[in-house]
Amino acid sequence: MESTPIDDACRSAAAADYSDTVAPSSHGIEEPVIRKxxxxxxxxxxxxxxxxxKNALSYGALISSARQLAAGLEYSGVSHRSRVAVVMYPCPQLVVSLLAIHLLGAxxxxxxxxxxxxRIEMILEDVQPAVILRSSEDSDTIIGRIPEHFSALLQCYDHVxxxxQNPxxxxxxxxxxxxxxxxxxxTSGTTGRPKGAISSxxxxxxxxxxxxxxxxxxxxxxxxSVAGSSFSISTFELLSLLAAGGAISIVERSDILQIDRLFSAAAEVTVWHFVPTLLSRLIxxxxxxxxxxxxxxxxxxxxTGGDNVPPDLxxxxxxxxxxxxxxxxYGASETSxxxxxWPVADLAPLKTKIGRPQxxxxxxxLDKNGKEVGKGQSGELFVSSPGVIAGYLNREDLNQQKFREIDGRRYFAxxxxxxxxxxxxxEMLGREDFQIQLNGNRIELLEVERTLKGIPGIKDCVVAAKCLNEESNSAALVAYILPDGSVGATVSDIKDKARGLLPEYMVPSLYLEIESVPTNHNGKVDRAKLPAPSDCRxxxxxxxxxxxxxxxxxxANIWRxxxxxxxxxxxxxxxELGGDSISAVRLITKISTECLVNLSIADIVSNTTVRQQSALIERRQSNQDITDSASLTHDPGYLQLKSGxxxxxxxxxxxxxxxxxxxxxxLSTDRSVYAIYLPEEMDLIIKGAASTAATTTDSIAGIxxxxxxxITSLQPKGPYYLAGKSFGGIIAIEVARELEKLGHEVAFTGLLDTVTPEAFTAHQKFHFRVTQHIKNIFKQGPRYLLERLNSRRSRTTHRNSLPSSIAHDCDEESINIRVRHQVRKNAIFTTxxxxIQRPVVLIKARDRKHLYGEKPSKDLGWxxxxxxxxxxxxxxNHRSLLMPGQAEHVARYLELHI
Incomplete structure (x- = not known):
């Protein structure tokens, strides 16, 4: 493939920058990496x-394979200065492909x-590759993602x-x-199009x-090697040790999600390189x-690097x-x-630094005027080295902006x-522009914004990383949307369209409506003035x-x-308005009190709008004796969530x-999926100690x-497939045992972040609660006591500010919920x-806190x-395990067994 004037200019700039500043021999850079x-x-x-x-490839076999692939690529039309797109997950084939391409000078x-x-199409359009190389393992997925006008260039690694081998x-x-x-x-680009960083x-x-x-x-x-193939840091993990004569161990993508498997692989090597989030999991x-x-x-x-590194880690x-x-x-794609x-020598560093230049x-x-600042003063970091790249592909405007000559040397801003x-x-202080690091991923906020602005119904938007509530320490990507006044797209439509254009890590998780985009006195977008998510609709x-x-x-008033x-x-x-299982229970209680009608959780899930719930209430009022509020005969205790x-x-x-x-x-399964629950528990929440469920559900045997x-009314005979989260897992274990006693087959039992019952008993002990407070004070200092005090004051202030009628309702509701909680504890404590001889599958929350005093363990005691x-x-964590964005991981593991 012929080079363009821009390509030649970039190459010349790289060579000139290097030769004008240092001689190759003085830096020990005398040959390309492939030669080493x-x-x-x-x-x-x-x-x-x-x-x-668990398969090994020797240096001799590696180079021999690279030379054979290079011969095949050359036969396929790859030559010096050609560009070869490699669409693969990290594996030995990827390493061989990289080396073969370099052997050809491509x-x-x-x-x-x-x-x-x-996104793949945009990259291919910019690169115009001579060949697109894919692995044989992921052929179906890859073939479907390559545009038709590039399909003739797509070739299988095995075939090439x-x-x-042809002599x-x-x-x-x-x-x-x-x-x-x-x-x-x-990398993510501010124009809405990814930008290609050209390295020599x-x-x-x-x-x-x-x-x-x-x-x-x-x-x-x-x-x-754990980095994805599209991240520039992967070159360090794949090549640095090979150039030094060492070895690399490539982790399979699925094993990165399995902390025990990742640890087993990490225990076999002498060098770890992880982004802080992954490293934190291992620690x-x-x-x-x-x-x-x-x-x-x-x-x-x-x-470790690539994101903020917490000092406590x-x-x-x-x-x-x-x-x-x-x-x-610290580094970037543009700096190779x-x-x-920064060698961390201090046993307890109070701050994280990025250290000294390599x-x-x-x-x-430099400050905003391009003047160098003194020690202790903040400014933008500029880097000059033989690693600074020539520039971006087809982006001369950005090259002029980001690469500058200062005192005869070429710097990257x-x-x-x-x-x-x-x-x-x-010391790193943050971003000067609109680029952020989130969970180790580099995200250009302007690219996300540009993508969303292209969706019908959106007039303008601002994207930011925000903590969704005061209790959260982790940020999420939030889109503040200014609608254009038309009917436009629904939230589901927006997410679907965004996922078709952006990698999953760049798709915002929450969409909030704003009346105007906040600006500063210069008329520029002021992200600091964006409201908190809780203050938005x-x-x-x-x-x-x-x-x-x-x-x-x-x-509607109850909802508000x-x-x-x-x-x-x-x-x-x-x-969509933030309702969850807890607020659904409170909703049922309110409707029972104010409308004299009993609804079930299944009723709320099946009737999610104000109009649907109101129509259901009206039907129940006309079809039953409204004084018989204890009637539960209409509630079967199960609800189909997915048909099969x-x-x-x-x-x-x-x-x-x-x-x-x-x-x-x-879940991707041919099986129907049902939620199983007890109508008696809802009666317990509504009536408290007056409910008959106070005695029928106070033991695991009764439950x-x-x-x-x-279950047997829904499914009279086996085989049974049972799973439950938290306490539901304990019930699944005991129900499975009883079903087997009755002669039924139990084909699957799943525990979703369920600890063994004895772990709960720690809460009965006064010394446990005192110990926990002491530990928190020791770890957090006086801040912990202040937060506890402020939280208690806040709850008291809120209670006192409520009208007396609402306060009375809250008291009654709280008492009933406490009764239900005590009944549940009685059941747990007597379990x-x-x-258990049959196989049991435990899916544990990776970031779970030890909520019940259990000793930290991989198996939660099972x-x-x-x-x-x-x-x-x-x-x-325990609460978020089944929430959007995380439930799919649980689903994938369940699918292996059901």
Whole structure:
């Protein structure tokens, strides 16, 4: 493929920048990375270079495979300066492809196979590759994402590799210069189109050698590769140790979600490189069982960066792994990975720094006028080094903006605000522009905004990372929407369209309506003035309809009181306005009191709008004696959440309805999915101690008997598939036991973040509660006591501010809920589990807090009872495990067994 004038200009700029500043020999950068790897293969051909899925590839086999693939690629039309798109997940084939492309003097362009088709098309249009290389494993997924006009370029790795075996087309050595293009990584772009960062062989060689020197990496080391193929840091994980003569171990994508599998893989290497969120998971895994530390005796280096690194994480590492060399690093695609490093020597660092420049790197901190600031003053960070890339593909406007000549050297303007302390260490303060790091992912907010503005119905929008409530420490991507006044798209439509154009990590999770976009005195968008999510009206999917009768007005007023919603109309959706299982129970209680009608959770789930609930209330009032509010005969205790085949057993999700909605929607199964619950529990909440359920549900035996009645009325015979979250898991275990006693087959039992019953008993002990308070005071200091005091004052103030009638209702409701809570505790405290011989699947929340005083453990105590326990770990905490964005992970694990 012929190069363009822009390409040539970029290459010339890279070569000129390097030759004008330093001589290659003075920096030790005398050859491209591929040449170092070839030489390592000549010296130690049998040494292990790459491991994956317990299979090993030697240096000799690696280079031999790369040369064979290079011959096949050349036969397919790839030549010097061609660009080759590689659509693969990390695997040995990806490494061989990268090396083969470099052997030909061509350019490696990795594309994540999970990207939306629209994003892949934009990248291919910019690159105009000679070949698009795919793996054989993901062929169906990839073929469907490649635009038709590029499909002729799509080739299977296996076919190209086999073609390279032809003796008539042997591999030929190609000259390779440091000024040649190495790779192009596409990052989030402010224009709504991803931008391609063009790196040269010089940039790559500098990045690998400089980092290897700073972190003292050598042929005795091995590193775990976890980065996705589309992230520029993957070059460090895939190439730095190969260039140094060491080894790399590639983690399968599914294993990254399994903390035990990830830890097992990490225990086999000497160098870790993780973003803070992933590293934090591993450290928590170590803390949960300190004996695991002994498995890390070979670990020598831990590198972390790419996002804010919490100081407490560094403290934990220093405490758990004191012999390990710990580093914080900083860099960008435009600087060929890392440019700074900070050896964490302090046992308890109070701040996180990005440290000092790596070898051959110069840093400047400039104010808005381009003047260098003094120590302790903040400014934008500028980087100059042989690693700074030539520029962006087809973006001359951005090249002029981001790459600048200062005192005869070429610098990259990072957009990151920093300052230098008295010791000369750099400290990161945040972004100067609209680019953020969220969960280790680099996101251009303007790209997300541009995408959303292209959706009909949206006049303008601002996207920001926000904590959704005061109790949360983690941010989510939130879209503030200014509607254009037309009917427009629903929230579901907006999300669907965004997912078709953006990677999942760039799709906002919450959409809020605003009347105007906040601006500063210069008329620019002022993100600091965006309201808190709790102060905004969440966008609703349904068309607004006016309230038409007294019952609708009464129901709407109840919603406003329970949900704090400003605008409730006849077509409003209860769960879109923030309704959850707790508020649904309160809604049922209110309707029972004010409308003299009993509704069930199933009624609320099946009738989610004001109009639907009002119509149901009206029907119940006309069809029953309104004085017989205790009647539960209309409630069967189950609700179908997902329809499926009638000839196979359904999946029964026990002890809940609302919290299982997202899971049922996400499950890919031919089975019907039902929520199973007890109508008696609702009667208990409505009536409190006066309910007969106060005695029938105060033991696990009584609860099990009631659930057996509901389940067998729905499904008279097995095989049964049972699962339950939290307390529902304990019920699933006991119901399964009773079903087997009756001669039925139980084919599946699932526990969703369920701890064993004895864990709850710690709450009965006064000394446990005191100990917990002391621990929190020790960890958080006086702040913990102040927060507890302020929280108690806030609740008291809120109670005193309520009208007396509402306060009375709250008192009665609270008493009844406390009665129900006590009845539930009685059932738990009297539970005595026995051994379980059949397989049990436990799906544990990865970020769970130890809510009930249980000792931290991988199995939540179930190995004591289960002879065949299968454990998975899914993202989220105990409350969020089945919420949107996280329920799909639970669904994938369930699908393996049902």
């Amino acid at each position: 790897i070839e030489r390592n293969a000549e010296i130690c051909p049998d040494k292990i270079a790459v491991t994956f899925r 350019t490696y362009v990795p594309i994540d196979p999970s990207f939306p088709a629209a 590799f086999s073609r390279g 008539l087309i042997p591999f030929r050595e190609h000259p390779l210069k440091l000024a040649d293009e190495s790779h192009i990584f596409f 062989q010089l940039n790559l060689a500098h990045g690998m050698s400089s980092s290897a020197q700073c972190f003292e990496l050598n042929r005795s080391h091995s590193i775990l 928590e895994f170590l803390e949960a069982e300190p004996r695991r530390v002994a498995r890390l005796k070979n670990l020598q280096r831990i590198l 560094l403290c934990k590492i220093r405490s758990l792994l004191p012999w390990v060399h710990l580093y914080v690093n 990975c890392m440019v700074t490093y 070898k051959n790197v110069r840093l400047l901190v 990072t957009g990151d605000m920093t300052r230098v302390d008295e010791a000369g260490n750099y 969440a966008l609703q999917s349904n068309e607004e309809l006016p309230l038409s009768n007294n019952i609708e007005i009464k129901v 009181e329970l949900l704090g919603a400003n605008s409730v109309h006849a077509n409003s959706q209860f769960f 085949r009638n000839d196979i057993s359904p999946l029964l999700l026990i002890n809940g309805v609302v919290e299982y909605l997202e899971l049922a929607k996400t 099990t008997e009631l659930y057996l009645t509901v 005595r589990l026995s051994r 190995n004591k009872y289960c002879e065949n326990l299968i454990t998975y770990e899914a993202p989220g």
